[in-house]
Amino acid sequence: MTSAPPPAREDRDQRERDGGLGTAALALGLLAVGTCWLGWPGLVLGLLGVVVGFIGSRRAFHDRHRSGAMSLSGFVLSLIGLIVGAWLVVPGLLGIGTFGEGLTLDECMAQAQGQQEERMCASQHLDEYRARYGDPGGTGG
Known part of the structure; x- marks a missing residue:
């Protein structure tokens, strides 16, 4: 019986480079959309997710070895959470x-x-x- 060879070092580096900001942006985006109807949580998580998603998308744009799909989807979801949260919070503040x-x-x-x-x-x-x-x-x- 032979086993598959371990993944090359380059493949592991690629996976490690892609996961950080994209995963964080997507998680923040999902939380922002899920809590946006509460007002403040959606606003805060949306703001954080927009920042992280923007940074991750920007890095992916400038590095052809990086996939920015998770960062971009996290950015969009966070933006939705931010807008809905602001729509609920701002009138009360004003x-x-x-x-x-x-x-x-x-x-x-x-x-x-x-x-x-x-x-x-x-x-x-x-x-x-x-x-x-x-x-x-x-x-x-």
């Missing part, structure tokens, strides 16, 4: 979300579950809020 839209100020405040949602209610119902509580930016004098 206070322009749709929480309380179509409700009166009282209904909105009753549904608010925190100070951020109360601020969103106040900004969406600014005229009614000012009529009831006065100008929040005024001197009060």
Whole structure:
């Protein structure tokens, strides 16, 4: 019985060179897409995956012995996770979300579950809020 010869040193070097960034980018991309509906996790993992995927794709572009397929697919998946995560997070950060839209100020405040949602209610119902509580930016004098 004869066994197959061990892989040549060049083949092992090739596999070692291709695996690192591509695998990391693909893993981050899959995690970003899987958690993007949660907001922050998709945003953070997407940002990391975009950076790692870009670096891996760029290296593969300049080295003909490298395959950039995993890096590129990780880059694309991470970009999707980043965009969806940002789409969910940014309105809350800027206070322009749709929480309380179509409700009166009282209904909105009753549904608010925190100070951020109360601020969103106040900004969406600014005229009614000012009529009831006065100008929040005024001197009060």
